[in-house]
Structures are given as structure tokens and as C-alpha cells.
Amino acid sequence: MHLSVRKATEDDCKLLFDWANEPEVRKASFSTEKIEWLGHTNWFFQKLKNPNSLILILEADGSPAGLIRFDKDTEQNYFLISFLLDExxxxxxxxxxxxxxxxxxxxxxQQGPIVCVGFVKKENIASQRAFYKNEFLLESESDDNLKFIKTIE
Ligand SMILES: CC(C)(COP(=O)(O)OP(=O)(O)OC[C@H]1O[C@@H](n2cnc3c(N)ncnc32)[C@H](O)[C@@H]1OP(=O)(O)O)[C@@H](O)C(=O)NCCC(=O)NCCS
Structure with missing residues (x-):
């Protein structure tokens, strides 16, 4: 299987909407309510314009298979990661x-060191495994989530 990533475009709006509302994705998120179409389109087009956000689509043999998003927190200077795979x-x-x-x-x-952070619910073992296998460190934990961090020099 050939795997590659590309930047998301306006044409991916419906794809991301469907992925975002898939039950396992809502369950893994920190706000679990259903996402409405209008709110989604506003959110998505703002993200595409935002220089501090990067949305990448994973393609498997040319078919969309998942996404990873990096949102830069400009005050704390790290990138917050969200990701999902199509079922x-x-x-x-x-x-x-x-x-x-x-x-x-x-x-x-990017120039210079990059800090990436991911928050994962404690029950989401598959996601934790993906962070560990990418050499993220467990930085802290709260009642319901774990915070992973990795610095790329
Ligand atoms: C998180 C997600 C991307 C992981 O998908 P995936 O890579 O296909 O996950 P897999 O089921 O292959 O599991 C990954 C690893 O965790 C292990 N694993 C999964 N569930 C496990 C469990 N309950 N106990 C122990 N290990 C488990 C698998 O054995 C596998 O291990 P390996 O890589 O060493 O072989 C996918 O489940 C998803 O899209 N979920 C919804 C959205 C989401 O949770 N996003 C992340 C939010 S932080």
C-alpha cells in the first residue's frame, strides 16, 4: 500500500465533516457532541486560511485514509496534534x-526545534500506542487524559 500525505483543500470539506461525526471519532474527542454542517464549514475554511494551522490528508493508494492536524499555539510555541483514520x-x-x-x-x-503535543483520553490505547511508537514522551496525566510531547530538533 502506497501511503502519502498532502495538504487538505476546500474539496475535503465534506470528507472531514463525515470523519468528524463518525462515532469513534466523537468518542475520542474532548467535546463529544455531534458537529453541525454550518459550524463545520465555517471552522474548516477558517482553518485552511490560518497560517498557524496545517491539515494533512493521508492517502492510501490514492484514497483518503485519514487526517492529521497541527494547530500552533503561538503563546506557548507548540503544535497541538489531532488525528484520525477512516474506519x-x-x-x-x-x-x-x-x-x-x-x-x-x-x-x-519549519526552522529550528519544533515541539508537538497530543492529548489522549486514557481509554484510547491505540492512539497512545501511535504516540509512543513515534517517540513521544508522556509528560503528564490528569483524571481522564494523557499529555504526550515530542521535540524535533
Ligand atoms: C487512534 C487511531 C488513529 C488508531 O488507529 P490504528 O493505528 O488503526 O490503531 P490500531 O487498532 O492498529 O492499534 C494501534 C496499536 O495499539 C494497539 N492496541 C489497540 N487497542 C489496544 C488495546 N485495547 N490494548 C492494547 N493494545 C491495543 C494495537 O495492537 C496496535 O499495536 P501495534 O502498533 O504495536 O501493532 C484510530 O483508532 C482512530 O481514528 N480513532 C478515532 C479517532 C482518534 O481516536 N483519534 C486520536 C485522538 S487523540
Whole structure:
């Protein structure tokens, strides 16, 4: 299977909407309510315009298989990671590949050290595994989530 990442475009709006509302994705998120179409389109087009956001689509043999998003926190100077796989592409550890390809894309366009952070619910073992396999460190934990961090020099 050939895997690659590309930047999201306006044409991906419906794809991301459907992914965002898939039950496992809502369950893994920190706000679990259903996402409405109008709110989604506003949010998505703002993200595409925002120089501090990067949304990448993972393609498997040319088909969309997942996404990874980096949102730069300009005050604390780190990139917050969100990611998901299409249901059809789960169960093959592609989350690990998605993060590694996303980090490679992000770091190729940046100068100097990059700090990336991911928050994961405690029950989301597959996601934790993907962070560990990309050599993220567990920085802290709260009642319901774990905070992973990685610095790329
Ligand atoms: C998180 C997500 C991307 C991971 O998908 P994936 O890479 O296909 O995950 P897999 O089912 O292949 O599991 C990944 C690893 O965790 C392990 N794992 C999964 N569930 C496990 C469990 N309950 N106990 C122990 N290990 C488990 C798998 O064995 C696999 O290990 P390996 O890589 O060493 O072989 C996918 O589940 C998803 O899109 N979920 C919804 C959105 C989401 O949770 N996003 C992340 C938010 S932080």
C-alpha cells in the first residue's frame, strides 16, 4: 500500500465533516457532541486560511485514509496534534505512520526545534500506542487524559 500525505483543500470539506461525526471519532474527542454542517464549514475554511494551522490528508493508494492536524499555539510555541483514520483503515497501526508522515511534512517546512503535543483520553490505547511508537514522551496525566510531547530538533 502506497501511503502519502498532502495538504487538505476546500474539496475535503465534506470528507472531514463525515470523519468528524463518525462515532469513534466523537468518542475520542474532548467535546463529544455531534458537529453541525454550518459550524463545520465555517471552522474548516477558517482553518485552511490560518497560517498557524496545517491539515494533512493521508492517502492510501490514492484514497483518503485519514487526517492529521497541527494547530500552533503561538503563546506557548507548540503544535497541538489531532488525528484520525477512516474506519476502513483502522486496525493496521496506520496511526503510527500517519503521525510520522505528518511530523516529517511539518518539520520540512519549519526552522529550528519544533515541539508537538497530543492529548489522549486514557481509554484510547491505540492512539497512545501511535504516540509512543513515534517517540513521544508522556509528560503528564490528569483524571481522564494523557499529555504526550515530542521535540524535533
Ligand atoms: C487512534 C487511531 C488513529 C488508531 O488507529 P490504528 O493505528 O488503526 O490503531 P490500531 O487498532 O492498529 O492499534 C494501534 C496499536 O495499539 C494497539 N492496541 C489497540 N487497542 C489496544 C488495546 N485495547 N490494548 C492494547 N493494545 C491495543 C494495537 O495492537 C496496535 O499495536 P501495534 O502498533 O504495536 O501493532 C484510530 O483508532 C482512530 O481514528 N480513532 C478515532 C479517532 C482518534 O481516536 N483519534 C486520536 C485522538 S487523540
Amino acid at each position: 476502513k483503515f483502522r486496525g493496521m497501526s496506520l496511526g503510527t505512520t500517519l503521525i510520522s508522515k505528518g511530523l516529517a511534512y511539518l518539520s520540512s517546512g
